[in-house]
Amino acid sequence: MAALTDVQAPPRDRLSRARALHWALAAALVLASAASLEVGATDVRLSALLAKLVQGEALGQMERIVLLDIRLPRLAMGLLVGAALAVSGAVMQGLFRNPLADPGIVGVGAGAGLGAILAIVLGGLLPVWARDLAGNQLVPVAAFLGGWGSTLLLYRVATRGGRTSVATMLLAGIALGALAGALSGILVYIADDQQLRDLTFWGLGSLAGASWAKVAAAGPMIALALGAAVLLGRALNGLALGEATAAHIGIDVQRMKAVAILAVAGATGAAVAVSGGIGFVGIVVPHLLRLASGPDHRTLLPNAALLGATLLILADVIARVVIAPAELPIGIVTAILGAPVFLWILLRRRGLVDG
Amino acid sequence: MSLIAEAIRVRYGGREVLQGVDLAAEAGHVxxxxxxxGSGKSTLLGALTATLPHEGRVRLNGRDIAGMKPWELAAERAVLPQASRLAFPFRVLEVVRLGQQAGTAGDRPDVPLQALARVGLAHHADRTFQDLSGGEAQRVMLARVLAQVWAPVEEGRPRWLLLDEPVSSLDIAHQLQVMEIARRFARAGGGVIAVMHDLNLTALFADRVAVLAEGRLLATGTPRTVLTDTILSRAYGCALRVSAPPPEDVPYILPHAASA
Structure with a gap:
């Protein structure tokens, strides 16, 4: 039996560290946002504009447009997309009880990719009124519908008698991904050179097309999905003990799965639709946070939103400055920075991956 | 107050693993x-905890569990599974807190450490769960379960511990420690149902014994009436002889006496 002296030294508490991290990440996000407004292809500087405003001078027409219509919506979109990808990654890892899971598992990526390719290659075949209705939002709308549709299909396949099997979902996702890849291949085969170029750049991901219209379209969906996801903290903690034990400690496991899958499909679908394929944020961010402050999802999920937004905004800054005045697709930046971190995770967690 | 199961039937892939089992467990008893x-012990526990789809009715403290929400069940009973794998590197104290948050002990900061102290692991509170040995991990899970139903009786209603082979990976000292914890919980007014492999520990600690064989209830009663040569030999399909030496009034089982 334990002596009472055992009880006297209180153990270190990672929860308070995670909460402190919350404020540090919020500050980092503010700094990254300022950097994002400061740099760009034109010689408009946030710092110079602020100095002008302080001295009571009015902003020029060009400065106004660059700041309010180009950089600010781009910043807002980076924030939304980064938060969406990082939180979706953390939720998927919790749901599949695997630190290497990402939103691609529920078929969002494959479905969204197929939707985008359909729009790019066959969009010209649509009747004129439909093209006018969609305007230049045809690709994002098709990508969102493709991602959302494939997730719903997977969810239906994996759910029997009111219970969703995450293992079935994983396997069906691989099959659906292969099918979507093959259909995309057919479309790539019949595409012309300009369409191929569009396809390639869509796949690399970019925030370059950011506009207030896109922010208004993706923002509410992402905000709603993230709001729902952040409430899953306690349920995902319980699920770490296994599905049966999660139910024993009072969690409605089936409802949690449905909320998690729909939230991830919504957030990732909207993010991919407006920014294309941006990899590694969803895997790297939650892992870094687990190393820093432990796996408690109640703090992991909000911190992932903050860190994901910060890192994506910084990646966008890098994408804009390294080969200015041209810019790199942001997916290249996140992959170059994220892939080494991912390899590092694999090396550290080899035991876990090998089973 | 009691936990009563009536006519429980469970099917796995066409095979009927439980063929109409009745069980009545009283609070205050182990x-x-x-x-x-393969006789259906764990399956029966799965039905009692609403984990497995089953026919028949289970009433917990007078309420049908089929109509209860997961969090209502979690406030009245805690379940210790046979083995636990944890997905992420939670620390020992954090694991115990997961149990506490599910029960009615709320956020009382002293409960998780007290629960760990009870299983003799308070000094491991800061360690990562995955670094523990199998036996230590099982005792941490018992602490988690205890933290969930910290008060054996609350507002006149007993809480329940449902344990699936709680001593399966423990050395003999810790087997006795864990069974003693279960007994103290029952003596304080709570209810305990434990799936057991070890017939000697069962004889030592159980107030009531239910013997299952091939998906049916073979016998039920006190250890003295149930742990007999005839019943055990029939249940386990080999000749067993139960002995009770004069000074101790507790039966014990001699595998030496088994013959084909």
């Missing part, structure tokens, strides 16, 4: 479920 491998 009720052991024994029987050979």
């Amino acid at each position: 009720t052991a479920i024994v029987g050979p491998n």
Whole structure:
């Protein structure tokens, strides 16, 4: 039996560290946002504009447009997309009880990719009124519908008698991904050179097309999905003990799965639709946070939103400055920075991956 | 107050693993479920905890569990599974807190450490769960379960501990420690149902014993009436002889006496 002296030294508490991290990440996000407004292809500087405003001078027409219509919506979109990808990654890892899971598992990526390719290659075949209705939002709308549709299909396949099997979902996702890849291949085969170029750049991901219209379209969906996801903290903690034990400690496991899958499909679908394929944020961010402050999802999920937004905004800054005045697709930046971190995770967690 | 199961039937892939089992467990008692491998012990516990789809009715403290929400069940009973794998590197104290948050002990900061102290692991509170040995991990899970139903009786209603082979990976000292914890919980007014493999520990600690064989209830009663040569030999399919030496009034089982 334990002596009472055992009880006297209180153990270190990672929860308070995670909460402190919350404020540090919020500050980092503010700094990254300022950097994002400061740099760009034109010689408009946030710092110079602020100095002008302080001295009571009015902003020029060009400065106004660059700041309010180009950089600010781009910043807002980076924030939304980064938060969406990082939180979706953390939720998927919790749901599949695997630190290497990402939103691609529920078929969002494959479905969204197929939707985008359909729009790019066959969009010209649509009747004129439909093209006018969609305007230049045809690709994002098709990508969102493709991602959302494939997730719903997977969810239906994996759910029997009111219970969703995450293992079935994983396997069906691989099959659906292969099918979507093959259909995309057919479309790539019949595409012309300009369409191929569009396809390639869509796949690399970019925030370059950011506009207030896109922010208004993706923002509410992402905000709603993230709001729902952040409430899953306690349920995902319980699920770490296994599905049966999660139910024993009072969690409605089936409802949690449905909320998690729909939230991830919504957030990732909207993010991919407006920014294309941006990899590694969803895997790297939650892992870094687990190393820093432990796996408690109640703090992991909000911190992932903050860190994901910060890192994506910084990646966008890098994408804009390294080969200015041209810019790199942001997916290249996140992959170059994220892939080494991912390899590092694999090396550290080899035991876990090998089973 | 009691936990009563009536006519429980469970099917796995066409095979009927439980063929209409009745069980009545009283608060204040340790009720052991024994029987050979594959007799349906864990399946019965799965039905009692609403984990497995089943026919028949289970009433917990007078309420049908089919109509209860997961969090209502979690406030009245805690379940210790046979083995636990944890997905992320939680620390020992954090694991115990997961149990506490599910029960009615709320956020009382002293409960998780007290629960760990009870299983003799308070000094491991800061360690990562995955770094523990199998036996230590099982005791941490018992602490988690205890933290969930910290008060054996609350507002006149007993809380329940449902334990699936709680001593399976423990050395003999810790087997006794864990069974003593279960007994103290029952003596304080709570209810305990434990699936047991070890017939001697069952004889030592159980107030009531239910013997399962081939998906049916073979016998139920006190250890003295149930742990007999005839019943055990029939249940386990080999000749067993139960002995009770004069000074101790507790039966014990001699595998030496088994003959084909």
